[in-house]
Amino acid sequence: MIRLLAEIHKYSSLIVIGETGSGKTTQIPQFMHEVKLDRDGMIGVTQPRRVAAMTISQRVAQEMNTTLGELVGYSVRFEDVTSKCTKLKYLTDGMLLREALLDPLLLSYSVIVLDEAHERTVHTDILFGVVKQAQKFRTERNLKPLKILVMSATMDVDHFSHYFGNIPVVYLEGRQYPVQVFHAIKTQEDYAFSCLVTIFQIHKDAPPNWDILVFLTGQEEIEAMAYNIRLISKDLEGKCVPLKVYPLYSSLPSHMQLDVFRPTAPGMRKVILSTNIAETSVTISGIKYIIDSGMVKNRSHHPGTGLDVLKVQRISQAQAWQRTGRAGRESPGFCYRTYTHQEFDSFRKNPIPEIQRCNLTSVVLQLLTLGINPASFDFMDKPPVEYVDGAIEQLKQLGAIESTVSPKLTATGHLMAQFPLDPRYSKIIISAKDYNCVQEILTIVAMLSGESVFVNPPAKREKAVAAQNKFYSTAGDHITLLNIYRNYNNVAQKKIWCQDNFLNSRNLQYASKVRTQLSELCERCKVPMSSCGQDTEPVRKCLITGLFMNVAELQREKKYVTVGSKQVVSIHPSSVLFGSRPHCVLFTEVVQTGRCYLRQLSLIDPQWLTDIVPEYARKHRLTSYAS
Structure with missing residues (x-):
């Protein structure tokens, strides 16, 4: 570590490659703090996912014997746990990008650590350019220097080094234990069913406290499997060790996400059903087995149709190895893949960077807010021209810019950039004052920000539909969501009410929190509160302004x-x-x-x-x- 600190002192930018389990995310920021690299500003550590920013900051605060939110804190969308004395700040890449909108030179930081850089989310790719530019401008203007650390377990090192000006690379040794990999013998028609069967094959024979992590694609799939596991394990009571199921996905409320990381009680087994959120960054203790469905849910933009499509598709080989590595963090482990070796060989080597497959309207709006022309921005991998052109055209249609030739933000565009939302939803909120339905629109946008609020257990489907039926509106799903939230908001015993009506109290709680934040933003942006009562027509008209x-x-x-x-x-x-x-x-x-x-x-x-x-x-x- 002394050599690493010497390299960090010596160079203004550095790439650190550390195997999963090398402690790079938790230890390096602490070492930099000890040698006072945060004397002139904070050490900011970006994470692609909110759960990683939250759990890692908690662990570091514990190790440094400080209360979370003081010396060590975190900042994720709709939640800021930092204070004036925070020196180590873990935050999502999206949050650092939002900070850059107010402070393009990132002057409150002395070091920026871009962690899990291989994930190549849209926000990370934009941050590469923004941070690089901030470093250059600070040097040119003789301001306090900005150090950049790019960290990852795996990446195309030459590509990254070249982009940051042929910067040096340091390799850390990891504590990765061997993981035995098993592939399916023949192609599986139903990957979710294969995962379920594999869980119970392991559960039957494995010693207690050897926990299982299963990679699935989304909330609905996870909740359905959790239901089936609980059902089957009831029949096995007394024959096997007790089994507890934990879901893990991004819209799960913070305290529920953190339950996953608590040690399993002696004599039990934990099964975690996760999206690709558990692929990198987070370490879950006790994991001995990985079951990999080989699938992921990705959002892709089709410029020809202008539509964003959510599609379940195959992961890349790099993602498969990341998932496998989760089993070897604390001891030797096992990974069961529900796909054949031949299928694995046909996977892409690396995932396509998000910036080359996503709708770029939000990105272009943020760049314009920073005063940067998207056409000349220093992207590590340039997005397709038609994606950028499509985004500029959409911003013009939304009234955020006046011309597509030399795009400059209008007053509406500046307002839209204040909201941490897809620009279409920002436009709907801003337009709501003209339709006197700000309260209703805030509720609908908040309800759309998380996962589905409906709970439909297969064994009680008819009962669930009958209970939810009273909220249904002939005007459609948006008004149905509005009805649900209004009723939820008016009851005292919220949890019991949700159970009785087959609604997900966690997701409604999340929507409530998001709504409060959006309401505060409206106040700041001088969007006055208004309500259209029971008349749904203004709400549906207002939705058209953005959609x-x-x-x-x-x-x-x-x-x-x-x-x-x-x-x-x-x-x-x-x-x-x-x-x-x-x-x-x-x-x-x-x-x-x-x-x-x-x-x-x-x-x-x-x-x-x-x-x-x-x-x-x-x-x-x-x-x-x-x-």
């Missing part, structure tokens, strides 16, 4: 087609409008399984499009077939 590109209409042959891109789509079975065939709908997202499904819909009148976005309506004429 007018997401409209589909029913054709003569009873199929839905998106108005902008003429893509054939279907209403998702989870929608309250499923089976009712309304003429014209506005939707929040597209999910692709076999077909393309629309999720979170509202019933709209085609005339509203002409009234609210006349230019868009003129270019994208609706047909007049009624259902």
Whole structure:
């Protein structure tokens, strides 16, 4: 570590490659603090995920014998646990990017550590350029210098080193134990079922306290499997060690995420069902077995259609090895892959950087707020030109910029940048004052910010539907979410009420917290509170101001087609409008399984499009077939 500190002192930028388990994320910032590298500003350590920022900061605070929020703190979206005396700050890359909007030179920091750099999230890729520029400007203006540390367990070292000006690389030895890998003998048709079978094959024979971590793709899949595991383990009571199931996904409330990290009680077994959130950064003690579904849920942007599509797809080989490594953190482990060796060989070597497959509207808005022209920004890997052009066009349609030729933010654009949201939702919130429905829109946007609030256990599906039915609105899913939140907000015994109505109290709690934050932002941005009461028409009209590109209409042959891109789509079975065939709908997202499904819909009148976005309506004429 002395040699590493000497290298950090010597160079203004450095790449640190440390195997999973080398302690780079928790120890290096502490060593830098000990040698007073935070004398002139904080040491900021970025993480791609909120759960990592929270758990790592807790652990470091514990090791340094300090209260979390004092010397060591964290900052994630909608939650800031820091104070004036914070010196080590763990934060999501998105939060550091938001700080850069107010302070482009990042003057409150003396060191920025870009951790888990290989993940290449959109925010991380933008941060590379922003931090590099801040360092350069501070040097040119004789301001206090900024040190940059780029850390990862695995990465294309030459590519990173070249981007930061051929900076040196330091390799740390890890404490990784051997992990035995087993592949499926033949291709599995249902990866979730294979995972379930494997869990109980292990559970039957493994000693107690040898815990299992299973990689799945999303909340619904995780909750369904958790339900099945609890059901099966009831039948095994007395025959096997007791089994406790813990879900882990990003929208899980903080205290629930932290339950995962508590040691398993003696004589028991813990099964953690996680999205790729547990792939890097976080160490969960006691994990002996990994079960890898080989799948991940990714959001991809299709510039041709203008749609963002959520799709479950294969992971890369690099991700597979990251998952495998989770079992060898404290002792030798085992990894069961539900795919064959041949299938593994066909996986991509590395995941595609998010910036090359995502909608860039948020990114372009942030760059313009920083006064940076997206066309000339120093990207590590340039996004496709049509993605940048599409984002600029969308910002013009939203009224955030006046011209696509030399984009400059309008007053609306500056306001939109204040909200940590997709620009379309920021626009909806800002427009809500014109429709006198700010309260209602804040609720809907907050409800859309987390995972689904519905709980549909397979064995009680009919009961669940009957209970949830009273909230359903013929106007669609957005108003249904509004009804749920209004009722939730008016009851005292919230947890019991949620159980009775088959609703997820954790996700409603999260929505409530998000709503409070958005409400405070509205106050700061001078957006006055207003309510339209029981009249849902203003709410649905207001949703059009940001989501007018997401409209589909029913054709003569009873199929839905998106108005902008003429893509054939279907209403998702989870929608309250499923089976009712309304003429014209506005939707929040597209999910692709076999077909393309629309999720979170509202019933709209085609005339509203002409009234609210006349230019868009003129270019994208609706047909007049009624259902």
